[in-house]
Amino acid sequence: MKIATFNINGIKARIDALTEWLKTSDPDVAVLQEIKSIDDNFPRAHFEDMGYIVETHGQKSFNGVAILSKLPLEDVTRGLPGDPEDEQARWIEATVVGETPVRVCGLYLPNGNPVPGPKYDYKLDWMRRLKDRAAQLLAQEEPAVMCGDYNIIPQDEDAARPEVWQEDALARPESRAAFREILNLGFTEAFRARQHAPGHYSFWDYQAGAWDRNDGIRIDHHLLTPQAADLLKDCWIESAVRGREKPSDHVPVWIELSA
DNA sequence: ATGACAATCAGAGATTGA
Numbered sequence: 001m002k003i004a005t006f007n008i009n010g011i012k013a014r015i016d017a018l019t020e021w022l023k024t025s026d027p028d029v030a031v032l033q034e035i036k037s038i039d040d041n042f043p044r045a046h047f048e049d050m051g052y053i054v055e056t057h058g059q060k061s062f063n064g065v066a067i068l069s070k071l072p073l074e075d076v077t078r079g080l081p082g083d084p085e086d087e088q089a090r091w092i093e094a095t096v097v098g099e100t101p102v103r104v105c106g107l108y109l110p111n112g113n114p115v116p117g118p119k120y121d122y123k124l125d126w127m128r129r130l131k132d133r134a135a136q137l138l139a140q141e142e143p144a145v146m147c148g149d150y151n152i153i154p155q156d157e158d159a160a161r162p163e164v165w166q167e168d169a170l171a172r173p174e175s176r177a178a179f180r181e182i183l184n185l186g187f188t189e190a191f192r193a194r195q196h197a198p199g200h201y202s203f204w205d206y207q208a209g210a211w212d213r214n215d216g217i218r219i220d221h222h223l224l225t226p227q228a229a230d231l232l233k234d235c236w237i238e239s240a241v242r243g244r245e246k247p248s249d250h251v252p253v254w255i256e257l258s259a
Numbered sequence: 260a261t262g263a264c265a266a267t268c269a270g271a272g273a274t275t276g277a
Contacts, residue, residue: 009276010266034276036267061267062275111276151277170277205277206264217277249265249277 001071001098001259002026004238005106005147005220007033007203007250011042011066017246022050025238025252028070029096031106033149033250035064042066059089065106065148072097080107082129090126100143100259102228105133107148112169120169123151127178134182134223143228143259146187149250150221152179154189157198158218170219188229190222190255191237202237203250211242220253231257 004027008014011032022030030052035042037058044054047068057078058064067073073094080091090108095101107130112123130146137144153171156162165171183189191200201216210216224232233256241251 013266034266113277165277168277203277207277208263210264219277 001028001096001102001257002254003029003031003104003145003147003222003257004252004254005031005033005149005222006252007108007149007220007248009034009248009250010036012037013246014248015043015046017244017248019046019050020244021241021252022047022052022068027252027254028098029104030068031104031147032066032068033064033106033108035066036062037064055092055094057089057092059087063089063108065089065092065108067092067094067104067106069094069096080126080129080133082132083125098259100231102257102259103137103140103142103144105137105144105146107146107150109149109151111151112175115167115169115172123169124174124178127182131178131182131185134187135185138186138225141227142225143231143257144225145222145228145255147222147253147255149219150179151219152176152221153217153219154179154221158201160199160201160215160217165217170217182223186226187223188226188232190224190229190232190235191218191253193229193232194235200237201239202253204242206249220250222253222255224255228257231259233258
């Protein structure tokens with residue numbers, strides 16, 4: 001089972017690039033962030049015609065997550081538990097029924113800038129709720145993946161120019177500590193389980209020729225429960241997608257599971 | 260120190276992102 005997480009930065013703007021990517025790279029499961037669309041405006045039939053089951057959790061203008069799957073999906077839920085007041089569409093879950101069923105959670109973690117401020121408070125509170133949900137998933141003792149745009153640069157080696165991110169919500173010590181707290185529950189960060197070298201990124205800003213200068217950051221991640229980590233065959237970043245026509249500023253990050 | 264770039268909604272320019 002091949003699963004890719006991909007922040008597409010708007011379904012309306014990315015429909016052609018996303019379609020081309022699905023055709024050529026052929027994920028079994030595509031976990032999408034920033035669809036920037038309400039559910040009714042998501043081009044569901046277009047992807048169904050390509051053989052995908054489509055589950056969305058959108059809102060107007062911003063955020064929004066989705067799962068496209070060639071394998072059956074069961075028990076779809078929307079929204080991160082823990083705050084009924086939270087109306088931002090940043091979390092979706094479904095069980096992908098392959099040879100071995102896998103619970104797949106797609107997330108778009110808040111950016112959190114500027115620091116300090118209410119947006120940063122929201123980020124840290126969202127991560128507290130994420131930790132609660134992560135602990136529940138661990139207690140199930142089943143294969144589960146939490147993947148998406150974490151808006152977290154885990155370590156300095158995950159940025160081309162770590163010095164410019166020092167005071168940023170993506171790299172602040174409190175942000176990194178909250179991320180590590182979740183890892184320390186017992187999750188495996190798939191990319192670092194397979195790759196130890198610095199210089200691998202999943203986002204390059206549109207501005208100032210960041211892609212051409214390889215001035216990137218690694219902020220899109222897969223976190224695996226032990227039962228999922230035991231199934232991990234490989235993890236890689238499809239960075240070439242950033243160089244295509246009308247690209248997102250993020251690229252797909254893949255895992256392959258023996259499932 | 261600033262802006263650069265892109266997307267959305269709207270129908271100009273503010274807001275958001277990272």
